[in-house]
Amino acid sequence: MNIKIAICDDEPEQINNILSLLYEWTEKNGCTAEISTFPSAEAFLFMYEENKAYDILLLDIQMKGISGIELAKKLRGDNIRASIIFITSYFEYAGDGYDVEALNFLTKPVQKDKLFTALDRAKKRLECEPPYVIISSGGETLKIYESEIIYVESFLHYICVHTNSCEYKLKENISDFEKKLSRDFFRVHRSYIASLKKITKITRRTVTLGDIELPLSREKYDEINMAFIERN
Numbered sequence: 537m538n539i540k541i542a543i544c545d546d547e548p549e550q551i552n553n554i555l556s557l558l559y560e561w562t563e564k565n566g567c568t569a570e571i572s573t574f575p576s577a578e579a580f581l582f583m584y585e586e587n588k589a590y591d592i593l594l595l596d597i598q599m600k601g602i603s604g605i606e607l608a609k610k611l612r613g614d615n616i617r618a619s620i621i622f623i624t625s626y627f628e629y630a631g632d633g634y635d636v637e638a639l640n641f642l643t644k645p646v647q648k649d650k651l652f653t654a655l656d657r658a659k660k661r662l663e664c665e666p667p668y669v670i671i672s673s674g675g676e677t678l679k680i681y682e683s684e685i686i687y688v689e690s691f692l693h694y695i696c697v698h699t700n701s702c703e704y705k706l707k708e709n710i711s712d713f714e715k716k717l718s719r720d721f722f723r724v725h726r727s728y729i730a731s732l733k734k735i736t737k738i739t740r741r742t743v744t745l746g747d748i749e750l751p752l753s754r755e756k757y758d759e760i761n762m763a764f765i766e767r768n
Contacts, residue, residue, distance in 0.1 A: 537567040539662065540589055544574045544604065545596035545623065550644060551575075554594060554623075557648055561655050577602035581610070587677040589670050590618045592658045597624040608636040617665075617679075619658035621651075669716045671697065673704040680704070682720060686745055688713060688729040698748075722763050725751045732767040 541558060545551050551573050562569045574580040578601055593611070595604035602610075608620050619639040623646060639661075640654040667682040684699040690710035697704040706713070714721070714729055724730045724743050728750045737744035740757050744750075752760065
């Protein structure tokens with residue numbers, strides 16, 4: 537398992553201490569981690585515009601400028617699902633954590649056993665997380681859950697991922713993207729991948745997903761019917 541972690545703290549000593557503990561925890565759990573560090577909430581938000589695919593956030597509450605609580609509220613407003621672990625010198629802020637569904641509060645200096653317990657909880661959440669894909673679109677890196685994807689469409693040099701809320705254009709080959717998806721998706725045509733969970737009707741020439749109709753390659757009619765029955 538590869539876990540994407542961000543540390544946001546304006547005290548370099550605290551960041552170095554947490555980094556050391558994180559590397560020890562990942563080695564103990566046999567997983568890898570991509571760890572990014574930020575000296576302020578503003579610095580994190582600047583990079584967040586390009587990369588939103590974080591799994592765990594360790595946020596210092598008391599920072600100059602935007603506080604950790606304010607940062608967490610902004611991120612939850614953007615529907616980020618990452619586990620948030622607050623770091624603080626005082627527990628008087630603990631009540632504010634309920635609004636942003638904080639996983640835990642740790643006091644400074646961060647103790648190894650308490651951090652490891654919080655990280656273990658976050659890891660269990662990730663293991664139960666529904667299937668997703670990481671995409672790069674419009675200068676952003678995003679985590680898209682498979683349950684949100686309706687279908688994928690191929691054009692000349694890019695693909696378009698159609699979701700429940702919007703569309704994402706990626707410079708990627710549809711065959712390569714197909715390999716990232718679970719068996720809940722079916723290549724109905726050389727230019728289309730459809731979510732089996734979203735299909736409402738299958739004919740010999742088309743598949744229907746709500747009010748969307750996609751072409752179906754003739755030789756795939758029997759195969760998609762079997763796949764549709766198995767996955768539903």
